[in-house]
Amino acid sequence: MAIHHGRGFASINYPIGMNLGGDPSQALVHSTPDGKFKVTLSSIDLGQGIKSVGRQLAAETLGVPVEDVFVDTADSDTGPHDMGSFASRGTHRMGNAIIRAATEARAQLLEAAAEELEVDASDLVTDGRGNIHVRGAPSRSISVEATATAAQFNQGRTLAGRGIFLVPLSEVDSVTGEMTPVSSFAHAALIIDLTVDDETGEVEVQNINSAYEVGRALNPRLVEQQLIGGAWMGVSHALYETTEPNYPERSHGPIDFNHYLQPGPGDTVPHHISVLERPAPDAPFGGKGPGEMCANPVLPAIANAVFNAVGVECDSLPITPEKVLRGIRANGGARPQGRPGA
Amino acid sequence: MKSPVTFRLNGSETAVFVDSGANLLDVLRRGCGDLSPKYGCGQGSCGACTVLIGGEPHVSCLVLAETVAGRSVETTGGLSNGPDLHPLQRAFIEGFAAQCGYCTPGMLMSAKALLDRNPSPTRSEVEEAISGNLCRCTGYEPIIDAILEAAKQRGAA
CATH class of the missing domain: 3.30.365.10 (Aldehyde oxidase/xanthine dehydrogenase, molybdopterin binding domain)
Structure with a gap:
């Protein structure tokens, strides 16, 4: 023995992910009047960390501090549609959707700032610390908070974005049986x-x-x-x-x-x-x-x-x-x- | 039939009417509004409802509420002092010792009972102390590490 x-x-x-009829995820991003950003998802965080990663992705894309971004996964009835937290798909599918939504919201943020600064939006950059300024001229700047407040109360403009990421259904080749499932x-x-x-x-x-x-x-x-x-x-x-x-x-x-x-x-x-x-x-x-x-x-x-x-x-x-x-x-x-x- | 029960909950004198036969977990959550102890299995096997009674860890789902009359009950809800987190809470956060978080309150209370009576436990003493607490996410290792780290921090303080 x-x-x-x-x-x-x-x-x-x-x-990563699946392909049973296509694999979509949606995300919405909007700002509050004080320049914080809310990311609304129907992804469920059961400990794997989609709220943390989603927050990082949105902050990075928006160009604002991560502390100013909040992820809400509260309700799959009222939130935008997601296939679910399975198939190891959350970061990849939802992450891409968040980036698209945040990209649209960022464009609106820069347009609102451009109106306040009386410059062209394409000349503006974010410093990642809560400010927007003219490229190469940091003194020509406005805070994200002031921009959001102006958008809400002066310009009547939303700072919001919609994002969807879809891996479309892959048809099976009738001769070879080949497909791209992921x-x-x-x-x-x-x-x-x-x-x-x-x-x-x-x-x-x-x-x-x-x-x-x-x-x-x-x-x-x-x-x-x-x-x-x-x-x-x-x-x-x-x-x-x-x-x-x-x-x-x-x-x-x-x-x-x-x-x-x-x-x-x-x-x-x-x-x-x-x-x-x-x-x-x-x-x-x-x-x-x-x-x-x-x-x-x-x-x-x-x-x-x-x-x-x-x-x-x-x-x-x-x-x-x-x-x-x-x-x-x-x-x-x-x-x-x-x-x-x- | 309801009877009045008075005990100290996280240092505050608390009075609550309880149904005879009610368990402490139910009374803490519904009667006192302290949602920090979690309902896991309801039969004392998972440890998510662990609270300290007179400093000793108990699974509150198996404790008759009336038996804590006149005693001191501690829950995770009372661990922090305002914004100042307990060293265990800090170590759990910094050591990524939670994933879904459902076992965390029970883990914290079992760990607190250990550190209160043994400020510098060995690794196997930590394993023993949390052996009644189930975790499905972390593989226990980050939790054990966090408890040892908290002991170290408390020793240094």
């Missing part, structure tokens, strides 16, 4: 080191090393946070979580958090991440977003590492001690596969 070490590798190409891919490669106890069948993940290519990491801390949490979820799916009963009776299955197995705070795994940035041409400032692929490569890498450790190929999840032990028994014992170069 022994503890066997195993190493497994997996790499993925992950499609617009861009993100990539990842991940290595798992683990141990398998051939007496208990228990698998313990010891180390995760990964590289993720996410376009531009628009908010590096959020990207890292999402990757760490998502990898944990991948480990959880690979080794623990199932609604299936371990024994034939359905009633023996988990019905609550006490019996639905998940790794706890004592089961965290050191995870070293390298984020590779290759800005994507069709993505908002190049950012594709990590999304679902945080978890995806973890599962096959663990299955491969278990095979490497004891020679058991598990083709169903989760890889429970029972499955590992049955596999070892079917093989007539543990069959470590060795490691090239080790």
Whole structure:
């Protein structure tokens, strides 16, 4: 009886968004009379950070401080339409829509400022600190706040923008079956080191090393946070979580958090991440977003590492001690596969 | 039948009429308007409703409200002192220790109970202290790091 070490590798190409009848997102941007900007979305932020990233994208495009932008995702009944927060599409689809809406609002902001300064709007630039001035002449300036107030109360003008980003339906070629289901891919490669106890069948993940290519990491801390949490979820799916009963009776299955197995705070795994940035041409400032692929490569890498450790190929999840032990028994014992170069 | 219960909620004397058999979580949220403890599972397995009673962490969904009469109850709603955040809150924010945020109030209270009795815990003591709090987003690591960081900051202060 022994503890066997195993190493497994997996790499993925992950499609951003989907193409079932086209994949649109809409955004609206408008200013308040005191020069703050509201971004209205129906994207739902369930922790992945679309509110933070949307705020950054709008501020960058408008040319105003990020503190002066507020994202409202309150109500999908009254907000502009979005397909939803899934398919790792939020940053890419909604981000593009926000940039378009903010671009239109910025044009109106500059026109209103031009009227106040009695100059041409095309000569105006923003300083990103809440001011608009004539290019090359910082003293010929007006604040965003004063511009918004003038637009509202003197000019009778809205500072608002509409944006939609649509990846249209891709028709299937009737001869080849070829189509373009997505617009861009993100990539990842991940290595798992683990141990398998051939007496208990228990698998313990010891180390995760990964590289993720996410376009531009628009908010590096959020990207890292999402990757760490998502990898944990991948480990959880690979080794623990199932609604299936371990024994034939359905009633023996988990019905609550006490019996639905998940790794706890004592089961965290050191995870070293390298984020590779290759800005994507069709993505908002190049950012594709990590999304679902945080978890995806973890599962096959663990299955491969278990095979490497004891020679058991598990083709169903989760890889429970029972499955590992049955596999070892079917093989007539543990069959470590060795490691090239080790 | 309703009966009056008086206790200290985050340092303030609080009186509320409670139905017999009502749980503390329900009374805090509906009776006192303190929405900081969260309802997760309602059966004491997830820890989202964790509050401190006499400084000790309890899952408030399993505590009969009448049993806190005369006692002190602390919730995340009382952690900050006006605009001054508790070191744990600061460490959670700076360490990106929340994603969806639903477990965060429970995590903060379990962590506060730990740091109040053990100002410089080891990593495994932190893991033990939050072992009754489920998190589905972060993988726990940023939370553990944030609690250790808060302990360090408090030690330095």
